[in-house]
Amino acid sequence: MKAILLAGGKGTRLRPLTLHTPKPIVPIFNRPFLLYQLDLLRQIPSIDEVILSLNYQPGRIEDLIGDGHDLGVKIRYVVEPAPLGTGGAVKYAEPYLDDAVVVFNGDVLTQIDLAAVLRLHREREARATIVLSPVENPSAYGLVETDDDANVKRFLEKPKADEITCNTINAGIYIIEPDTLDRIPKETHWSIERSYFPSLIERGERFVAYVSSGYWIDIGTPDKYRQVHRDIMDGRFAAAPFRNRATGTAIVAKTAKVDPGARLEGPCFIDEGVTVKADAQIGPYTVLGRDCKVKEGARLDGAILWPYGEVEAGATVSDAILGRGCQIGENAIIGAGTILGDKSVITEYGRSGR
Ligand code: GDD
Numbered sequence: 307m308k309a310i311l312l313a314g315g316k317g318t319r320l321r322p323l324t325l326h327t328p329k330p331i332v333p334i335f336n337r338p339f340l341l342y343q344l345d346l347l348r349q350i351p352s353i354d355e356v357i358l359s360l361n362y363q364p365g366r367i368e369d370l371i372g373d374g375h376d377l378g379v380k381i382r383y384v385v386e387p388a389p390l391g392t393g394g395a396v397k398y399a400e401p402y403l404d405d406a407v408v409v410f411n412g413d414v415l416t417q418i419d420l421a422a423v424l425r426l427h428r429e430r431e432a433r434a435t436i437v438l439s440p441v442e443n444p445s446a447y448g449l450v451e452t453d454d455d456a457n458v459k460r461f462l463e464k465p466k467a468d469e470i471t472c473n474t475i476n477a478g479i480y481i482i483e484p485d486t487l488d489r490i491p492k493e494t495h496w497s498i499e500r501s502y503f504p505s506l507i508e509r510g511e512r513f514v515a516y517v518s519s520g521y522w523i524d525i526g527t528p529d530k531y532r533q534v535h536r537d538i539m540d541g542r543f544a545a546a547p548f549r550n551r552a553t554g555t556a557i558v559a560k561t562a563k564v565d566p567g568a569r570l571e572g573p574c575f576i577d578e579g580v581t582v583k584a585d586a587q588i589g590p591y592t593v594l595g596r597d598c599k600v601k602e603g604a605r606l607d608g609a610i611l612w613p614y615g616e617v618e619a620g621a622t623v624s625d626a627i628l629g630r631g632c633q634i635g636e637n638a639i640i641g642a643g644t645i646l647g648d649k650s651v652i653t654e655y656g657r658s659g660r
């Protein structure tokens with residue numbers, strides 16, 4: 307069985323972080339996001355090939371993930387010449403499909419029993435099965451209405467406030483029979499949400515829903531990107547590196563050097579090669595990527611620093627996300643909501659954010 311990860315979006319809502327790091331491989335702690343999704347797909351042992359459907363900076367993803375040899379599953383790269391949209395991308399991968407295929411949006415992380423979804427798909431002899439997740443506000447997602455027998459009755463992408471009739475949304479996980487791709491024209495921009503799903507309903511084809519109430523998040527905005535870190539640190543979503551750790555644990559990698567005079571308050575994550583000097587304070591929900599340097603008396607709180615960041619003496623970084631290799635000058639104050647792209651430099655006493 308095959309799976310397709312739709313991972314070709316530009317990640318615009320995560321800019322500037324995604325200018326040099328496509329969304330599928332933004333780091334979550336010390337692992338590219340995509341690896342968390344491959345962990346999920348491993349639940350179905352019969353998935354023997356994962357097709358990565360890409361077009362934005364595919365080389366960076368391929369360099370990092372490789373052929374999957376080390377990950378225990380074959381990875382095939384299918385790169386569209388131009389973005390074809392979610393439906394066009396699946397169509398573009400059609401030559402590599404045989405049987406029912408699992409399709410995953412490349413930015414969702416969820417606690418789900420995928421094998422149960424596949425069972426439902428087969429029991430109901432569905433042409434397509436979609437996973438739904440209940441959310442408070444469906445407006446940023448695809449709203450999906452079902453009947454009492456879990457048949458999908460309506461699919462409405464990004465509903466307006468007065469169009470919201472239920473709280474179940476498209477969780478971005480589907481099982482699709484490849485012959486239903488017949489309606490998608492080749493090499494044409496096509497939306498799976500706006501065209502393919504509605505067409506199943508219009509044609510009266512069996513299209514069923516599996517409602518999953520487990521943890522679910524789309525990491526595609528800065529707030530959600532920070533949220534997923536918090537959720538993993540707090541154990542709301544059990545995943546590496548915090549799986550099976552007591553709540554509030556400060557994880558410090560083996561080769562990190564934290565001065566005994568520094569103060570760490572968990573939960574937090576300090577990766578390999580990091581140095582933290584005396585009197586520095588690392589507050590809860592801080593993530594320090596590989597080889598970051600935090601100097602004397604600097605204070606971090608809820609900050610996510612990608613690898614090679616440097617925070618000079620006396621600087622403060624709170625509730626911000628800093629791309630690779632950012633330099634924060636002495637006594638600078640980086641406040642909530644700040645997002646800095648790779649290699650940003652903030653001069654001493656500089657200020658940003660709230
Ligand atoms: N290969 C390829 N080509 N992938 C694409 C393209 C494309 O042209 N466009 C988007 N993708 C990928 C993105 O990388 C992402 O992983 C996924 O398809 C969904 O695109 P988003 O841009 O993140 O869509 P969204 O979050 O606004 O909405 C989608 O996801 C929601 C759940 O998170 C829709 O599927 C909604 O219905 C759904 O509720």
Ligand code: MG
Pocket residue numbers: 411413524526
């Ligand atoms: Mg998304």
